[in-house]
Structures are given as structure tokens and as C-alpha cells.
Amino acid sequence: MADGTRGQGGSHNAQEPGRSAPLTNRQGHPVYDNQNTRSVGDRGPLVLEDYQFLEKIGHFDRERIPERVVHARGAAAHGWFEAYGTAGDAPVSNYTRAQLFQEKGKRTPVFIRFSTVVHGGHSPETLRDPRGFALKFYTEAGNWDLVGNNLKVFFIRDPIKFPDMVHAFKPDPVHNRQDPNRVFDFLSLTPEATHMVTWVFSPWGIPADYRHMQGSGVNTYKLVDAEGRTQLVKFHFQPKEGVKNLTSEQAAEIQGRDFNHATGDLYDAIARGDFPEWEMSIQVMSDDEHSELDWDPLDPTKLWPEDQFPLLPVGRIVLDRNPVNYHAEVEQVAFGTGVLVDGIDFSDDKLLQGRTFAYSDTQRHRVGPNYLQLPINAPRCPYATNQSGGQMDFRGSEAAARGANPHVNYEPSSRNGLTQQAPAGPPPRPYVAGHVGRQPLSRPNNFAQAGERYRAFEPWERDELVKNLVDALSQCNRDIQERMVGHFTAADAEYGQRVADGLGLPARAAAE
Numbered sequence: 451m452a453d454g455t456r457g458q459g460g461s462h463n464a465q466e467p468g469r470s471a472p473l474t475n476r477q478g479h480p481v482y483d484n485q486n487t488r489s490v491g492d493r494g495p496l497v498l499e500d501y502q503f504l505e506k507i508g509h510f511d512r513e514r515i516p517e518r519v520v521h522a523r524g525a526a527a528h529g530w531f532e533a534y535g536t537a538g539d540a541p542v543s544n545y546t547r548a549q550l551f552q553e554k555g556k557r558t559p560v561f562i563r564f565s566t567v568v569h570g571g572h573s574p575e576t577l578r579d580p581r582g583f584a585l586k587f588y589t590e591a592g593n594w595d596l597v598g599n600n601l602k603v604f605f606i607r608d609p610i611k612f613p614d615m616v617h618a619f620k621p622d623p624v625h626n627r628q629d630p631n632r633v634f635d636f637l638s639l640t641p642e643a644t645h646m647v648t649w650v651f652s653p654w655g656i657p658a659d660y661r662h663m664q665g666s667g668v669n670t671y672k673l674v675d676a677e678g679r680t681q682l683v684k685f686h687f688q689p690k691e692g693v694k695n696l697t698s699e700q701a702a703e704i705q706g707r708d709f710n711h712a713t714g715d716l717y718d719a720i721a722r723g724d725f726p727e728w729e730m731s732i733q734v735m736s737d738d739e740h741s742e743l744d745w746d747p748l749d750p751t752k753l754w755p756e757d758q759f760p761l762l763p764v765g766r767i768v769l770d771r772n773p774v775n776y777h778a779e780v781e782q783v784a785f786g787t788g789v790l791v792d793g794i795d796f797s798d799d800k801l802l803q804g805r806t807f808a809y810s811d812t813q814r815h816r817v818g819p820n821y822l823q824l825p826i827n828a829p830r831c832p833y834a835t836n837q838s839g840g841q842m843d844f845r846g847s848e849a850a851a852r853g854a855n856p857h858v859n860y861e862p863s864s865r866n867g868l869t870q871q872a873p874a875g876p877p878p879r880p881y882v883a884g885h886v887g888r889q890p891l892s893r894p895n896n897f898a899q900a901g902e903r904y905r906a907f908e909p910w911e912r913d914e915l916v917k918n919l920v921d922a923l924s925q926c927n928r929d930i931q932e933r934m935v936g937h938f939t940a941a942d943a944e945y946g947q948r949v950a951d952g953l954g955l956p957a958r959a960a961a962e
């Protein structure tokens with residue numbers, strides 16, 4: 451993001467901006483709250499009748515054909531997950547009944563796609579941007595997709611803001627150039643983004659390559675045990691060879707000679723037998739509101755401190771086979787946060803619930819309604835549904851392949867059609883109560899973890915962070931600079947003051 455906005459010849463907003471106009475949806479209905487989805491209570495879950503959100507995200511999902519709207523630039527590889535059979539020192543069955551984790555040494559095929567987020571399919575891999583870290587586990591109980599990034603947190607906590615966030619980061623719709631005024635105009639008015647901004651503009655914002663990059667599911671999920679009991683969980687992946695990042699100068703030097711460096715590094719390493727490896731860990735906490743915390747565990751702008759919620763290793767992932775055809779595998783692979791297996795369930799994380807609709811909806815649009823029939827997306831276990839037809843359906847009815855009556859494409863039936871299965875264990879039954887409306891989280895705590903992260907950086911990382919922010923913000927209007935400095939100051943006084951000094955803002959303006 452930052453490197454993609456530098457060197458653009460200063461601000462493109464010098465002209466007098468247009469006057470504000472009332473925001474409506476495409477039906478002409480006034481939009482009274484564009485910050486919060488409709489949910490049961492302030493913590494969720496979301497409700498399906500939120501037409502404003504469904505219309506907004508549904509249109510956003512269809513904005514690009516056929517390139518991905520985000521995560522267009524990517525590389526991927528095949529491999530396997532090997533279970534430890536434990537979670538830390540305890541049997542993994544204490545936490546989840548998901549089959550892929552239970553048996554020590556059991557291997558499950560995986561496909562992982564790494565990506566940049568904002569920029570196009572042929573953009574340099576040295577740009578300052580979060581990196582996608584998306585995994586598809588081909589389990590014996592069906593596919594499990596885990597779609598996250600390398601930084602463990604995100605810019606926003608409510609999915610209704612996602613189209614606006616991406617629009618701000620993408621090129622201007624008039625002159626088609628990225629503009630830091632657009633990026634930081636949005637960020638300066640989105641205080642919960644301060645934590646993610648602190649990560650992205652530090653050296654962590656430019657991973658050295660994909661093999662030395664950590665991964666995280668970001669959102670909060672639930673684990674379900676054999677009795678149907680649930681615990682909150684986050685998933686993390688740590689590279690065996692350690693994490694390596696680039697400074698802006700290092701990235702610029704690499705970009706000058708190879709803007710495909712990360713794709714090439716991954717492919718070449720696997721080709722020579724230097725197989726990348728990550729250890730997979732979970733963080734767990736009890737499934738309740740945790741009122742003792744001054745932040746909400748469902749908030750994707752927050753980390754769970756590892757001293758309170760330690761990482762529990764559950765297995766390792768090794769990538770050992772390159773794709774045979776980039777388009778058929780890397781480009782057409784389709785992930786979705788709603789693709790879960792028994793033993794893993796949704797939390798009320800609003801961003802997760804919004805993504806669960808958006809991701810699969812995007813794939814049906816981008817790849818086609820039968821994208822799950824493609825080999826890269828199809829499960830490796832037997833499967834059959836009563837769904838058929840649609841564009842490019844080449845399987846037809848799946849009932850006959852499973853020994854069922856092919857004339858029966860409905861359920862229930864007394865004529866030997868497909869039948870529903872008995873559950874593997876009691877389903878979780880969360881109790882939900884609350885007022886339905888557009889409500890922000892009651893514990894936003896937008897700045898504390900950003901300050902903690904600033905203080906946790908090594909001195910050279912803080913120097914790099916401040917330099918990168920000053921370089922980017924120096925291209926922005928004064929009011930945007932002051933709002934961003936205000937956020938940094940709220941996180942840490944020294945943090946804000948150093949950015950203010952770099953921008954030449956007086957102390958009073960910085961404090962405001």
C-alpha cells in the first residue's frame with residue numbers, strides 16, 4: 451500500500467472537492483448507518499434480513515471480471531498436514547472432534563495459496579500490503595478452508611465497511627492512480643484500523659517471500675468436542691525457517707530486478723526439494739463474553755495475548771508439489787470461510803459471518819456456479835448432492851455414483867434417493883438474545899494494542915515504521931495527517947510525536 455502510493459507526484463485532491471450528498475442504497479433508500487451490520491446485540495450474530503449489507507457486498511463481489519477483486523496476485527502449492535494428535539500437552543480431543551487432528555502422524559492433503567491483497571494480478575510482489583494465507587484441507591469428512599493473512603489482525607471489524615475499505619485502497623475511479631489521500635482519508639476516519647496500520651507500515655508490511663511468512667486465520671472460530679461443547683479458537687502458522695521481512699529500501703532493490711521474486715522463490719524451492727514447512731497452532735479460550743477483558747475476543751482488529759492464551763501446537767504443514775497448470779489450479783482455486791468440517795464451527799465474529807456470505811458468492815460469480823466441480827476445489831472424499839444444472843455443469847446428477855436412485859433429485863423421499871446423515875456428535879446450541887439493530891461493539895479499545903505493538907518493536911523497526919508513515923502521509927492533506935497523528939498519539943505518545951515531527955506538525959496540532 452505505502453510503496454504503491456509513493457512517487458505519484460503529490461496529492462491528486464488539490465481541486466475543490468464536491469459537496470457531500472445523502473447516501474442511499476441502489477433502491478434509493480436512505481442509509482442511516484453505514485458502519486454496522488444488523489446483529490443480535492452488539493456482539494452478534496448477524497441477521498439475514500440486512501438488505502443494505504447483502505446488496506452492498508453482493509455488488510462488491512461482482513466488481514471485477516474475471517480477476518479477483520482482492521488477492522489477485524498469488525502463488526500456491528500442494529502439500530500435506532500432519533497431525534500431532536495433541537494440542538500442547540493435552541489430547542486434541544479435549545478441544546475438538548474434527549477428524550483431521552485426532553490421530554498422531556495422520557496426513558491430510560492441503561493446497562495453500564499466498565497472495566498480495568490490493569494490487570492486480572501482475573503487480574510487483576514487493577509492495578507494502580498484507581499477504582493472504584489461504585489453506586484448503588482435503589479431509590475425509592469434506593473440505594475445510596481457512597482464509598486468513600500474515601498479520602493476525604485486520605483493518606475493520608464489521609463487514610459492511612469492507613467494500614469501502616477496498617475502494618479506498620484501490621486506484622481512484624477517475625484517474626486510475628492510487629492516492630494516499632484516499633487511503634488515509636478512510637483510515638483516519640476508521641480508528642480501529644490503527645493496530646493494523648502499525649503492522650503494515652512496519653517492516654512486517656513487506657514479507658521477504660512466502661516461505662518465511664507467518665499465517666493466521668485472523669477471525670475467531672469455535673472448536674466443538676465430542677459432547678457438543680464449544681471453545682473459542684484462533685488458528686496460527688509459524689514458518690519453520692523463521693519470519694523474514696524487508697525494509698522499503700530492500701524491497702525497492704529487489705523490485706528493480708525481479709517483481710515476481712516471491713512466486714519464483716516458492717516454486718524454485720519446491721522444485722529443488724527444499725520444502726517449506728509451518729507449524730500449526732491454536733489459541734483457545736472459553737466460549738463466553740470474557741467481560742474481564744477490555745477488548746472483545748471476537749474483534750478481528752485484536753490479538754489474543756500469548757501470555758494469557760498460549761499457542762498450542764497441533765500439527766505441521768509441508769508443501770512438496772508445485773502446480774502443473776497455474777490457471778487450472780492457482781487461478782481457479784476457490785476458498786470460502788464458510789467451508790468448515792464437523793468439529794469446527796462459526797463464532798459470532800461479525801466480519802467472519804459477512805465473509806462467509808461474500809467469499810462463496812464471489813466464487814460463484816468469478817469462476818462459475820459449478821466451481822466446486824473443478825478438481826482443485828472438489829473434495830477428495832465421496833460426495834453427492836441434489837444440486838445440478840447451471841453453467842458448465844459436467845457431472846450432472848451425483849446420486850447414481852453413490853448408489854442412489856438418479857430419478858430422485860429431492861429429499862426426503864421414499865424412493866431410495868439421497869438421505870441426510872446422522873451427526874457425528876451433538877451439535878453446538880448457542881443461546882442468542884438481544885436487540886436487533888446496527889450496533890458497534892461495546893468494547894472497541896481501538897488504540898491499546900497498537901501502542902503495545904509499537905513498544906514491542908525493536909528500535910530499528912520503530913524507526914522504519916515512522917519513516918514509512920511519514921513518507922506516505924507527507925502526500926496527504928493536512929486534516930488527514932492530523933487525524934492519523936491523533937490515532938498514533940492515542941496509541942502511544944512517543945509514536946504520535948515522532949510521526950508529527952516527521953510531518954512538521956506543531957505540537958498542538960499533533961495533540962488535537
